[in-house]
Amino acid sequence: MGNIRNEGDRAVFLAAVCGQTYAQFDHADGSFVVPQGYSVVQSFQAKSMGGIREPFGFILESPQDIIIAWRGSSSVNNWLSNMNAAQIKFKYVKEDCLTHRGFTDIYSSARDEILAALGSLSPDKPLYVTGHSLGGALATLCALDTAVNSAHKSPRLYTYGSPRAGDPAFAKAFSQYVRSSFRYANLFDPATYVPPTIYKLPRQEKKYYYTHVQTLYSLSFQNGTVELNHALRSYFAVLSRDRPEYTKALCKENPGFCPVPELTV
Secondary structure (H helix, E strand, C coil): CCCCCCCHHHHHHHHHHHHHHHHHHHCCCCCCCCCCCEEEEEEEEEEECCCCEEEEHHHHHHHHCCCEEECCCCCCCHHHHHCCCCEEEECCCCEEEEHHHHHHHHHHHHHHHHHHHCCCCCCCCCCCEEEEEEHHHHHHHHHHHHHCCCCCCCCEEECCCCCCEECCCHHHHHHHHCEEEEEEEEEEHHCCCCCCCCEEEECCCCCCEEEECCEEECCCCCCCCCCHHHCHHHHHHHHHHHHHHHHHHHHHHHCCCCCCHHHHC
């Protein structure tokens, strides 16, 4: 793996890691490219709407650090969970806060497996939690839960094109426990604006309030379609422009790892 010298390099590297969560889902055998220096601790599954278990990510470890990576939406059931935007209590912290029901149900279905795997890993290593789109919201829930309920008290969160995951009380609790957070959001990516800050179910009076967790790292790119403004490969390409030498080395050392293969040349 190319030498990571700063947070810009880290953002490029973890975006590529997120890309492999989609490869894991797309391949019948669950295979994906593991970057040099890392090994797979655990691949995990989760249940979205409909109760079907699907590959949703993995945990990697190197001599230097640990990574938990979450996948974004890749199936109809995932999209149905995205739409289940009523809120429920986030029961894994003592603070009285609410989170998106669909996201929380997915996260909860994988939680025990993830925490059990983390229990076997050294808490002295930095822990990075990452995800794109729906995976960014799941990573946000995971980072807070891990900080509160595991020996890994200082997770570092990197998300790309993430929707909002909870209410203002959740964002406040998150800021208290997760001190290192990088939320990369394209100004023209509609996924980063949902759920709306005030969400109301049809034909019901109850309102739900949503806010993003900090810290925002704003990007601005327009690639012609809603899909391309949200695609992970678009985020990777934009972030790579500021780190061309690192990206070239990373992609060359790890064939098939980068979401934008042409950046290897």
